Amino acid sequence: MAHILITSGPTRQYLDPVRYLSNASSGKMGASLAQAALDLGHDVTIVSGPVAIKYPDAATVVDVISTQEMLDAAGKAFPKCDGVIAAAAPCDFKPKDIAEQKIKKSSQTLELQFVPTVDILAELGSSKRTNQWSVGFALETEDGPARALKKLVKKNCDLIVLNGPTAIDSSENQIDIIAPAGEVALSVAGRKETVAKEILGVIQARLISKNR
């Protein structure tokens, strides 16, 4: 039995007390992965951004808002875990400055500067102990396999799951799992519950059983 950390859902980066940058990630893939991991007898800790979905009761859930909060919570949980599946879609940009008061609407063009947020998967990847593993998700709209492989290397992942923007807030998904040598370890499409089971099967065979 392994203890698996799953990051899930979107994060939010506020511009002012009201407005934020986010994405439509529903947490559905994270919830399906959690259930699939629990079904295999593993312990699951989920660090999740704001979602409406209900996670499995048997999982421990830590709620966060921003990308930095997600890293803080995941960084705290990871040392006690055997591996992480980073299924979240954290904002990778944040406003350079956060306005203290609501930005007033005007007829003028508003120019805002955004800076990169911390990279959760890269941080966790660089902190891995021997036998700890990390699986990332890459959401690409073009040039998917090459970009996913580049992310795998850069973020020190053991596997990376490539999917597209149609995965967001959908009950279905179509994914390829890319392994470090660049080969496709799994290519599957269907309901997220089914896809999650297949992904866990690959993680079990390649990462968990290997470390027994």
Add this chain to the structure above:
Amino acid sequence: MAHILITSGPTRQYLDPVRYLSNASSGKMGASLAQAALDLGHDVTIVSGPVAIKYPDAATVVDVISTQEMLDAAGKAFPKCDGVIAAAAPCDFKPKDIAEQKIKKSSQTLELQFVPTVDILAELGSSKRTNQWSVGFALETEDGPARALKKLVKKNCDLIVLNGPTAIDSSENQIDIIAPAGEVALSVAGRKETVAKEILGVIQARLISKNR
């Protein structure tokens, strides 16, 4: 019996196929206003941005994403209605350009330009027939009463409900209803269901009964 249009929830303005600007409006105030209006025997049409909340079954619900879509749907419904309660929190800025592909993360500062969206309440307010009425919501973080009154005048509202950012995604609210002469027609705090009933009471007395 009146036919009341209610706008509810947030809108989203996409920057690219994945990322959007939005706010945490839950649709709870709109749902409570809808229930209070139905309880008084009125017909209700709700135009709502993306929310997780369930609206009353007896209401007609039109789902939209962006501020322009909300205006289009509300503008189509409004001629058949006696009045509108604009409880939505539509994005009032949108990216000047929408990237066709997901904007790549880089270490660089990203500079984005935002332009004002169309003003739904002002558009509906300027299209009112005799006897049609409009009630707006103003969410202010500073200088509330003065800004709310200014909005009332500018957007040709009959009443405006002033609340603060703590109202967002909360089960409670604290509001003042400001009337055109600047007087406070109602000041109430409590659960949104209770606040909604009180607001409908003022609308009933000042706007609906008057037009009988």
